[in-house]
Amino acid sequence: MQSPEHWGGTEPFRILSADGTPVGDPQVGLGADALRDALRRMIVARRLDRECIALQRQGELTVYPGFEGQEAAQIGSAIALGSEDFVFPTFRELAVAMARGVDAVQYLQYHRGTWHGGPYDPRATRFGPICIPIATQIAHAVGHALGTKLDGGSGVTVAYFGDGSTSEGDFHEAANLAGVWQVPAVLFCQNNGFAISVPTAQQTAGEIWRRAEGYGFPGVRVDGNDLLAVYAVTRDAVARARAGEGPTLIEALTYRIGAHSTADDPGRYRGDDEVEAARSFDPIPRLETWLRAEGHVDDAFVTACAEEADAFALATREGVVATPAPPAEWMFDWTYAEPPGGAWARQREEALGG
Amino acid sequence: MQSPEHWGGTEPFRILSADGTPVGDPQVGLGADALRDALRRMIVARRLDRECIALQRQGELTVYPGFEGQEAAQIGSAIALGSEDFVFPTFRELAVAMARGVDAVQYLQYHRGTWHGGPYDPRATRFGPICIPIATQIAHAVGHALGTKLDGGSGVTVAYFGDGSTSEGDFHEAANLAGVWQVPAVLFCQNNGFAISVPTAQQTAGEIWRRAEGYGFPGVRVDGNDLLAVYAVTRDAVARARAGEGPTLIEALTYRIGAHSTADDPGRYRGDDEVEAARSFDPIPRLETWLRAEGHVDDAFVTACAEEADAFALATREGVVATPAPPAEWMFDWTYAEPPGGAWARQREEALGG
Amino acid sequence: MAESWTLSGALNRALLDALDDDPRLLVFGQDVGRSGGVFRVTDGLQAKFGAERVFDTPISEAGIAGAAVGLAFAGWRSVIEMQFDAFSYPALEQVIDHVAKMRERTRGRVDMPITIRIPSFGGIKGKEHHGESPETYYVHTAGLKVVVPSSPLDGYRLLRLAIADPDPVVVLEPKARYWGKEEGELTADGPGIGEGRMLREGDSCAIVSYGSIMARVLQAADALAAEGIAARVIDLRSLSPLDDEMLATAARDTGRIVVVHEAPRTLGMGAEVAARVMELAFDFLEAPVERVTGWDVPYPPASLEERYLPSIERISAAVRKVVAY
Amino acid sequence: MAESWTLSGALNRALLDALDDDPRLLVFGQDVGRSGGVFRVTDGLQAKFGAERVFDTPISEAGIAGAAVGLAFAGWRSVIEMQFDAFSYPALEQVIDHVAKMRERTRGRVDMPITIRIPSFGGIKGKEHHGESPETYYVHTAGLKVVVPSSPLDGYRLLRLAIADPDPVVVLEPKARYWGKEEGELTADGPGIGEGRMLREGDSCAIVSYGSIMARVLQAADALAAEGIAARVIDLRSLSPLDDEMLATAARDTGRIVVVHEAPRTLGMGAEVAARVMELAFDFLEAPVERVTGWDVPYPPASLEERYLPSIERISAAVRKVVAY
Ligand SMILES: Cc1ncc(C[n+]2csc(CCOP(=O)(O)OP(=O)(O)O)c2C)c(N)n1
Ligand SMILES: Cc1ncc(C[n+]2csc(CCOP(=O)(O)OP(=O)(O)O)c2C)c(N)n1
Ligand SMILES: [Mg+2]
């Protein structure tokens, strides 16, 4: 089985089948080093994701939304971006953040409850604030891309979002604006099969990638568990955008192996069999198998990745656990660039004096 | 010329060309009487529309949004509905309202500023309140259709909206819900070329009818100035819905010959030449020419229609002008079915006592 | 022996009983069906009443609210859920323009028996957008009624009353109190929409509050009682309409009012309470109405929420201040 | 000789001057480009600055606000228009969650220099949704500033200040006053955001108001002066932040405050003014703060708007009442 039942309809673009055999041309322009690096990133990301779940269970993080199973979709797309590109994520793109060079400890401040949206510097990392209100960040991405276009810049803006997000009005308005303005943007949907408990089939009666045509730009459906395929379609979309040819909508079919978040109990809405089946098209073994067959990686490499992953997870844990609560002044420090006097200033004193 | 420049892209379904010559099969199931009646309705509606503009100029109505040029789109679709069907309109569907049997004087209370949304009884007329917040009524239609489906009823709910309305999040959410719920609904878009001053080409880079595929149901583009074609596609969509086969999106290409409303100055954003060109594909002469060629109507009939139209316009004028301002109690009478006591009741006294 | 109820359980029971009583009642929203809601308030309802009456929706808050309006035209009554406080904002246009006004727009011909459930307020160390107090947006909107239970038994009552009401009612559920317990019989009898509840008697001053923070208000009142300050405690529970009578009596009896809420101060409920108390009983006021509230800043991250939420100390200090005034 | 300006003309000039001064300023919204805006406030700007800087958008209020947020990340400053009061509601989620909070969310790293222009208030015999007073929704939202000019010259000033402000500012334009004239020099100098203006001196009482209805307040004050009642008149002009100082002084000097606005009473600005005045100057108050406001009902149709809007009679009666208290 290459895909769970929820992947009905149009077959996605695919290069590696679930067992790691190429069904398309694997020469996507990633050399052996880059491919190894991609595998390494996936291994490290998954390990960190599991560490975060443990951290949450131990009370060191608040509710945490894992991404196990989505590593190829996230890393395959993220490595197709250049340093001038800019990402507006949801709350589930830790692996993208890492690929963009965002410090994991900084990122996890969000889930530690230390600060909101962007504890990291979104301008320096070119990775926007973590965004929870569903689909709102897509409009930010489109506006940002418009800004780049007006500046004559070469950067591309990528919005990440989930299948459930495509039901929000904000998805639609942003996508339509992207088409009208012909901005250098990529709308990257990770269709991971669920919006919390609601399967994609109950989210829409259509196919998400097909929405693009109604906005006047191309849409593409890709196997989101196939890193090569994800990389290839994202690279093409980014190239189109950079060349001034406008936006692309990518629907990457993947599967959320874990719970929606540590607060969620997926046993209420899906069977273990479904999750077991999903393990058979896990993106990591898929790439690894092929890379081994190609002779690009061996046991030693994979072991080294696992060791690096452990070390990174532990270092991140230490960093997270060591993060102190922020000073109470921060409640008032960032609200306004030009803070009001009067009652507002007195409130500040009342709050901080006490 | 069959279509103004803004009708690019996919050719719409058409039965009568602009000069009244059939280019498709005119046997759409409307007999001679029904066809004559449709022409009569168009003539009467246009005459009333012009009367309303005059009434506004004379201070008898507040701002009025005319529909000249859209008579075939409105009447062609409205006569495809049965008495069990239900319409949720925008603010520009007076001709639909008339075809549904809504009393014109009642309807025009809205524009007289006598009362909001539905001065007529929307349940009795099966014609929902006039709706200004763009695209919001589409969700009402979808909810209403869901209600009918749950009741096992045979009625179909039709939402009317404009080209500009398709850019709102509410259009999208409602359309997607219609697909997911597979409700008996028809989403009828009158693409009249403009949203106030903004031409459709700046409203979206796609084609509106194509949006349907992304929601998992059929979309169709029709020449909205061809009454036969509009009737045929609407009838089919209604039949599909009634048969439990779900929603259809119809994009009817038409042209708003007049201003957006009596407060609008179209000279600021379009040339007279464009409007002149639009007159050459006026829906009324198109149908009339063909009906004359078929021998279904003659001068006497057309003259009788014009006389009826004059009489109706004048009677409506008299009715409108005679409408008194509502009593001030109405401000409080309908806000709540179970009105609060306390401060609210005291406000009522304060307001009405004074 | 009386049963013990959590707020989540009592609300669940209210929905169950209402669905049982009225075959034209629907319950829908994100994750309310198969999974039973993120706070389990709709647990088991789909299994019992079927997926036609209790169903999951796409993530489309405006569409959900708009569909409820259309369903009302078709004679259906709806309970819709907005998953968290801030996620009710995408529906504000539909709620303000139509849910609140449709009855008026149709001159009374089409009622809007729509209940909008919104898990609200902070105190659960939630992430941003999960701890907001949205009441001002709804209370200022004429045509809506707004209620806030602070306990399981009152939760059952208010939700049943909201569903039975022919007008749209926003029910703000104190998410920090979903798992707190109370013993007693579930009943819709008792104080109605528009009536407050006096939770403690007292004549030194009156503390007026609602929602999650009521629990702290009661703790503060108990501590103050030990100091010899007998603070009356009023649970507003109905923010719109407000119980003017109870407020006026409290002002007349005590002359000193402290109002406590989590929402930011400016144009929070405290402003309306202050203005009304002044209108109703100016001559009896011995001290200015004190507002103990969240600050005029965005709801802070988890690690600072205790510096934002009214604390027992802040509440007590305000009471001491008005009493000493 | 000083020029004569309409409010629409002065606002247009403010946009023109701001676009001239700052090449990174954009103006966009529905019909603001080619047609120059339904109230002509953006007339001629696209012709002068090009369709890259002044442009029409699809009908997507949330998308417009969201795009402005993204543009701010890219270092652009935006003036966006919501065509009428009620048509700003579809953007509320973006405005509350992001426009108001993004600076805080990014710990000050990304400012939101966004100006949201909204033609507001009633009095033009408009249809439903065209006469609302949306200020409460914005004023209660921490992170925003909210200003309301009541005259052409102050309109120029406030719009320039709003655009120059590094924080998001909502500018509620009194649409009933777009065509009223005032003579003088256009300048951004003078009272800033956060400051009120005293339009009439007087010590018998103070009438506090803003927006379209200011005109009536002044007429009432003039009529009252003839009766021997010297009412101070305060144009708040900045609803958030409020000019506490001016309110406190007015309360101390007069002991009697009447607040006038079009918005429904419950949780309208009058509630906040009343609560603040009590906090700031309780001991000086000789009478309860009177609220002369719209009723707690939807804005009525044209033929009843005069029964809804505060009239000169209602304003005068309230003043007489507090003075006689
Ligand atoms: C406006 C809004 N409504 C509801 C929610 C609650 N919510 C959080 S995540 C989620 C599901 C999102 O599904 P999807 O877009 O598929 O992303 P995924 O979680 O699968 O990554 C929901 C409904 C929210 N965050 N924002
Ligand atoms: C939410 C909202 N935004 C803006 C407006 C202002 N407005 C009234 S009509 C209109 C244009 C509508 O265009 P379209 O949908 O094409 O319908 P048409 O007027 O052409 O019939 C606009 C923008 C509105 N009524 N509602
Ligand atoms: Mg998903």
Ligand SMILES: [Mg+2]
């Ligand atoms: Mg149009």
